[in-house]
Amino acid sequence: xxxxxxxxxxxxxxxxxxxxxxxxxxxxxxxxxxxxxxxxxxxxxxxxxxxxxxxxxxxxxxxxxxxxxxxxxxxxxxxxxxxxxxxxxxxxxxxxxxxxxxxxxxxxxxxxxxxxxxxxxxxxxxxxxxxxxxxxxxxxxxxxxxxxxxxxxxxxxxxxxxxxxxxxxxxxxxxxxxxxxxxxxxxxxxxxxxxxxxxxxxxxx
Numbered sequence: 088x089x090x091x092x093x094x095x096x097x098x099x100x101x102x103x104x105x106x107x108x109x110x111x112x113x114x115x116x117x118x119x120x121x122x123x124x125x126x127x128x129x130x131x132x133x134x135x136x137x138x139x140x141x142x143x144x145x146x147x148x149x150x151x152x153x154x155x156x157x158x159x160x161x162x163x164x165x166x167x168x169x170x171x172x173x174x175x176x177x178x179x180x181x182x183x184x185x186x187x188x189x190x191x192x193x194x195x196x197x198x199x200x201x202x203x204x205x206x207x208x209x210x211x212x213x214x215x216x217x218x219x220x221x222x223x224x225x226x227x228x229x230x231x232x233x234x235x236x237x238x239x240x241x242x243x244x245x246x247x248x249x250x251x252x253x254x255x256x257x258x259x260x261x262x263x264x265x266x267x268x269x270x271x272x273x274x275x276x277x278x279x280x281x282x283x284x285x286x287x288x289x290x291x292x
Contacts, residue, residue, distance in 0.1 A: 096142060096188075099195040100133055107203055111211060114164075123163050126151050127218040131177075131210070132168040141185040144202055146210065147171035148218045148242060152259035153252060172252040173217060173224065173242040179205050216240035224253065229268030247273045247283055254290045267291050 097117055105120070108131065113120040118133040130147040149171035155161045156170050168174060178184035184205070188198035217223035217240040227237035232253065243249060250273030257266035270290035277284045 094190060094192040094195055096133070096135060096195050096199075098192070099199040103196060103199040104133070104203055104206070107206065119167060121163060121166065123151070124214070124218060125220055128161060128163040128166055128171075129214045129218065130166060130168045130171055131206075136185065140190070141187045142198070142202075143183060143185050144177040144206065144210075145174060146177055146213060146242070147174040148214060148224075149173065150218075150224075150252070150256050150259070153255040156248070172244055172248060173239075175213070175241040175243065177202075177205060177210055177213070179209055213240045213242075217242045224256070227253070229253075229265060229272055232269065233272050247277050247280065247287075250276070251283060251287060251290075254287070258290060 100118060101116075105116070108115070108120045108122075111122065112124075113122040113129075113131065115121050118135075120131045122129045128149050128151055130145075130149070132145040132147070133142050134145050135142050145168045147168040149155060149161055149166060151161055151163060153161075153172075155166060156172060159170075161170070176183050186198040186202050188194040215222065216238060218225065223238055223240055224242075231237045232250070244252070250269050254266045254269035254273065257263075257269060267290065270287045273287045274284065274291060277287060
């Protein structure tokens with residue numbers, strides 16, 4: 088007897104989302120896709136709900152010039168969303184957006200099609216606002232960062248990790264004074280995170 092195979096979300100992603108992403112310069116398979124834009128890698132990941140029946144789309148960006156969150160050199164062909172310093176969910180609502188589906192091929196295809204509509208309207212715009220050559224994290228100064236007066240396009244992490252990442256980024260760009268300013272801001276908020284404190288102190292010196 089032949090066994091029936093349950094519909095898989097990956098099949099709908101491959102049929103509907105992957106072609107759109109590849110048109111936009113992404114490569115990848117399964118649930119994770121990557122694209123290099125200038126000196127940044129951009130990652131899109133489809134995250135299934137723990138109990139099934141829904142998925143969200145995670146967006147992430149990471150400068151290629153600095154270590155990933157585990158301290159390793161980022162590989163633009165393998166880096167995952169969890170290893171990027173700057174992350175957010177794709178959404179039109181300002182809150183987490185989940186696309187629900189039944190456990191049928193038709194329902195999954197429809198849900199992914201709906202997600203593609205949101206990606207086309209918002210995805211590229213969010214990624215470029217945060218990591219384009221003259222925008223977002225590439226342009227913010229430490230004083231604006233401290234005041235929260237900059238456009239992150241909703242991408243973020245903890246305040247200390249953001250300050251550390253930006254200090255590393257400015258150092259890689261040979262902007263020593265800006266690197267020290269970001270590191271000094273991180274030191275104000277670092278608390279008891281010993282390892283982060285050591286690197287922030289070195290960058291602030």
